[in-house]
Amino acid sequence: MRRAAVVCILFVFAMMMAGCGQGKQAESAPQTSAKSDASKQVKVGITQIVEHPALDSIRKGIIDQLAAEGYKDGTSMQLEYVNAQNDMNNVATIAQKMAADHKDIIIPITTPSAQAVVNQAKDTPVVFSAVTDPVAAKIVPALDKPKANVTGTSDASPMDKQVELVHAFVPKLKNLGVIYNTGEVNASVQVDMIEKAAQAKGIKVVRAGVTNSNEVKPGAESLAGKVDAILIPVDNTVVSSFESLLKAANAAKIPVFASDSDTVKRGAVATYGIDYYKLGKQTGVMAARVLRGEKPGDIPVETLKDVQLIVNAKAAQSFGLSIPEQLKAGAQIIK
Structure with a gap:
């Protein structure tokens, strides 16, 4: 009898331990889910030819607007920003690297940066900012009908x-x-x-x-x-x-x-x-539209008309x- 009782107790104890093990597995499930969510971050690249107040205002406007649209760096967005230090060799290298990095979108600020990115990123969506004349720069064939993967904003001044x-x-x-x-x-x-x-x-x-x-x-x-x-x-x-x-x-x-x-x-x-921060925010709105699935080629190039x-x-x-x-x-x- 005593032996049977001991066997019964051991059996019950084993069942309880098995239940605890299942509970730990269940507790670990959200960690796997969180990792999966993190892997869904959109990859955004921003490149600008040089830092000065006007261009820095554009970049801030872009990042602020993307955050307002639900794309926050470190959570739903993985942002890479690179400044070319006004060196055309750097401009080309940055464009090549970003194009090879399979970004969800690349946002080049200024004409030289946009030209380099468009030449390298044949399939990656591109939304440029502060390109004075994107047609003359051969970035898009027309303002109302840009390239399939390219659109953006112009900072044309009157x-x-x-x-x-x-x-x-x-x-x-x-x-x-x-x-x-x-x-x-x-x-x-x-x-x-x-x-x-x-x-x-x-x-x-x-x-x-x-x-x-x-x-x-x-x-x-x-x-x-x-x-x-x-x-x-x-x-x-x-x-x-x-x-x-x-x-x-x-x-x-x-x-x-x-x-x-x-x-x-x-x-x-x-x-x-023009207000370059507002131009950046306008660019950010366009970038968010592309990240949600719109084709850049279906979005005409925009200009901030208010001066x-x-x-x-x-x-x-x-x-x-x-x-x-x-x-x-x-x-x-x-x-």
Whole structure:
């Protein structure tokens, strides 16, 4: 009897241990599920040619909007951001690596980065940002019917209005200096637009072409005594070296005007500029649509149409300029 009782107790104990083992297995199931969810993170690559306030604002807008759309870095999104340091060799290498990494989407910021990515990523969805003229840059064949895997946003600036603005501040304007990177298609397109608008007003455009950031200051110095004002297009090389340009312009007493609001905040006199953070958010909306399944080729290229007159009062004063009365009412004046 005692032996039978002991056997019975051992049997019951064994059954209880088996039940505990099953309970532990059940408890471990959510860990497997969590790992599976993590593996479903979308892989997003962002690349930009160089860091400066305007481009950094775009990137922040993209990331903030993706988060608002439900794609948060570290949870539902695995984000890789790479800056090319304004080196075209780096631009090509980054594009090649991201294309080979099977990203769910690549978001290149600026024309050179977009050109490189589009050349490498034949199947990966691409949503570019801050490409001034994507057709001229051969990134898309048309704004309303882009490539099957490519769409994005343009930061085209109204160059006719920029020339009018410079003329309003400098009524005796006869010669307008323009500094730009001759190797950037977007910059060359803008300079052609500036020249056309200036010619209509009887103003001569004096070009100072550069190929890298080290040439920006000498380029500005070369305009001394030749021009009445300088207008900078949306040019990454020139904007990233703006402080050296401004130093040369101050020495020559040549007022500098810009094509983006961040450069006015840094010391240019004025611009009809777009809000680059808003452009980034607009790009983020488009990227989220693609991540949810829409084909990039079905989404036309978009432009941020709203422009804001921004005037740096301190910069204007430093160049001996006053703010025209007709511009004060609608301007955002930085003091």
